[in-house]
Amino acid sequence: MDSGQQAFLEEAQEILSELETALLELEENPQDMDAVGRVFRSMHTLKGSGAMFGFERISKFTHGIENVFDEIRSGSLVVNRQVVDLALASQDHVQALLEAARTGEEIPQEETSQLQQQWQALAAGQEVEVAAAKRPPANAASQPQPQQEAAPEPEGDSSAEQQAASSSEEEEYRVYGIRFAPQQDIMKQGTNPVSLLQELLELGEGKVVAQIADIPSLEELDAECCYVKWDIILTTRAGEDAIRDVFIFVEDDSEIRIQLLDAESEEVDPEDVDYKRLGDILVERGDLSAEQLQQVWQKRQRIGEMLVSSQAVSEEQVNSALAEQQAVRQQREKRAQQQAGSGSNSLRVPAERLDQLVDLVGELVTVQSRLSQTAL
Amino acid sequence: MHVEIGAPPQGSEATAQVQIQGEVTIEQIAELSQQLREAVARHSCLQVNVEAVSEVDFSFLQLMCATHRALEQQQGRLILVPYDHPPLRQMAQVTGFLREQGCSQVPDDARGRCLWLQLSQGEAQSG
Numbered sequence: 136m137d138s139g140q141q142a143f144l145e146e147a148q149e150i151l152s153e154l155e156t157a158l159l160e161l162e163e164n165p166q167d168m169d170a171v172g173r174v175f176r177s178m179h180t181l182k183g184s185g186a187m188f189g190f191e192r193i194s195k196f197t198h199g200i201e202n203v204f205d206e207i208r209s210g211s212l213v214v215n216r217q218v219v220d221l222a223l224a225s226q227d228h229v230q231a232l233l234e235a236a237r238t239g240e241e242i243p244q245e246e247t248s249q250l251q252q253q254w255q256a257l258a259a260g261q262e263v264e265v266a267a268a269k270r271p272p273a274n275a276a277s278q279p280q281p282q283q284e285a286a287p288e289p290e291g292d293s294s295a296e297q298q299a300a301s302s303s304e305e306e307e308y309r310v311y312g313i314r315f316a317p318q319q320d321i322m323k324q325g326t327n328p329v330s331l332l333q334e335l336l337e338l339g340e341g342k343v344v345a346q347i348a349d350i351p352s353l354e355e356l357d358a359e360c361c362y363v364k365w366d367i368i369l370t371t372r373a374g375e376d377a378i379r380d381v382f383i384f385v386e387d388d389s390e391i392r393i394q395l396l397d398a399e400s401e402e403v404d405p406e407d408v409d410y411k412r413l414g415d416i417l418v419e420r421g422d423l424s425a426e427q428l429q430q431v432w433q434k435r436q437r438i439g440e441m442l443v444s445s446q447a448v449s450e451e452q453v454n455s456a457l458a459e460q461q462a463v464r465q466q467r468e469k470r471a472q473q474q475a476g477s478g479s480n481s482l483r484v485p486a487e488r489l490d491q492l493v494d495l496v497g498e499l500v501t502v503q504s505r506l507s508q509t510a511l
Numbered sequence: 512m513h514v515e516i517g518a519p520p521q522g523s524e525a526t527a528q529v530q531i532q533g534e535v536t537i538e539q540i541a542e543l544s545q546q547l548r549e550a551v552a553r554h555s556c557l558q559v560n561v562e563a564v565s566e567v568d569f570s571f572l573q574l575m576c577a578t579h580r581a582l583e584q585q586q587g588r589l590i591l592v593p594y595d596h597p598p599l600r601q602m603a604q605v606t607g608f609l610r611e612q613g614c615s616q617v618p619d620d621a622r623g624r625c626l627w628l629q630l631s632q633g634e635a636q637s638g
Binding site: 332342350 | 537540541543544547548551568569570573574576577578580581602605606607608610611614616
């Protein structure tokens with residue numbers, strides 16, 4: 136077992152512990168959407184990291200559970216006792232798979248398949264019988280009552296469902312700028328940086344720019360090392376925690392910067408009336424000093440070309456800053472269009488005018504009726 | 512992975528042919544790197560044929576960058592054929608190697624020959 140796999144097993148224990156806490160909170164309060172989010176993130180991390188370090192069985196198993204909790208987040212399903220019981224049983228199963236990875240013990244595939252089938256049945260709205268999971272005795276008394284067990288509940292009359300729906304409505308698209316500079320021997324330690332980029336792109340719509348200036352000459356190159364760092368501009372509904380989770384196993388040895396560039400509800404730079412200028416983005420990232428920018432400004436030419444030709448920054452850095460500018464611009468334009476669209480669908484009319492209009496229509500109907508009688 | 516390097520006739524200025532087959536990932540990259548290093552020391556122009564390559568990872572893109580720079584610095588050329596091989600394009604896409612502007616790590620007159628610029632713009636390489 137390599138050091139990456141060892142690290143995964145250790146981190147997975149912490150995730151399982153957090154998962155258990157969240158599940159017990161859900162058992163107390165099935166409407167706790169914060170706990171639902173934590174269960175989802177735990178499963179998401181186990182899925183992604185499991186795949187990255189070669190634990191395919193754990194990855195596939197947790198993927199199915201992640202999907203169910205995603206549906207709970209979006210309000211399509213609700214939490215009930217069966218969900219909590221099955222999640223606790225699944226947590227025990229993941230624990231057993233981790234133990235088996237350490238000891239080399241074989242766990243029959245049927246055990247995993249049976250739980251997977253139960254999750255599929257639950258997602259399809261069917262009743263399932265879940266074997267009792269191990270749980271701390273202190274929480275045994277606070278299990279939900281049997282009358283709360285039916286799943287899924289009818290549409291529209293569940294407060295958990297309403298809460299999930301309103302939580303889903305509150306989610307908004309945000310634009311993040313992410314700098315990921317892994318340590319050079321990341322691949323030698325068994326981690327594939329491409330998997331991390333792919334996992335990040337699963338969170339939303341993104342543009343990846345590779346900074347390749349640090350690749351050494353062919354003579355000096357150790358081909359198994361990683362000399363590239365990446366800038367990712369990600370437009371997503373996922374929060375910063377979900378982005379951080381992607382890097383959970385490499386964050387200690389890598390440079391990871393996550394910056395919120397644009398959000399509808401959050402305060403952005405007050406001077407940023409439209410979107411940031413290219414030079415300002417580069418200065419903010421530390422790719423360029425304010426003095427260098429000033430010198431180039433004085434020459435009054437296209438900033439990107441001038442910065443590259445003066446060798447203040449590389450073309451990759453300019454490309455990356457342009458990607459950020461474009462993503463923020465697109466997001467703001469989209470939002471403006473949505474606002475303009477929603478504005479054209481409604482019209483404010485004073486109540487008195489509406490009354491007047493109704494009176495006029497009433498008179499019209501009366502006159503029309505008299506005319507009809509006269510014509511007869 | 513299997514690599515064959517076909518040298519041009521002695522004294523000829525023709526391009527040496529490098530044929531690569533199979534997977535080129537972190538498992539094989541050190542071996543390929545050594546073979547390319549030796550090829551660059553002997554020849555100024557290399558045509559790397561990746562048509563029979565079934566899978567690449569990001570380490571191959573990095574190695575191609577270093578090889579391209581080494582050849583450009585000795586007034587040579589690196590040609591990738593087919594330049595839009597699907598596994599290569601897919602890896603260049605997901606890792607953000609595709610670009611709209613040329614590489615700043617080579618002499619000015621070689622910027623337009625950036626491997627990823629041509630892949631991004633869908634142009635055939637002129638060599």
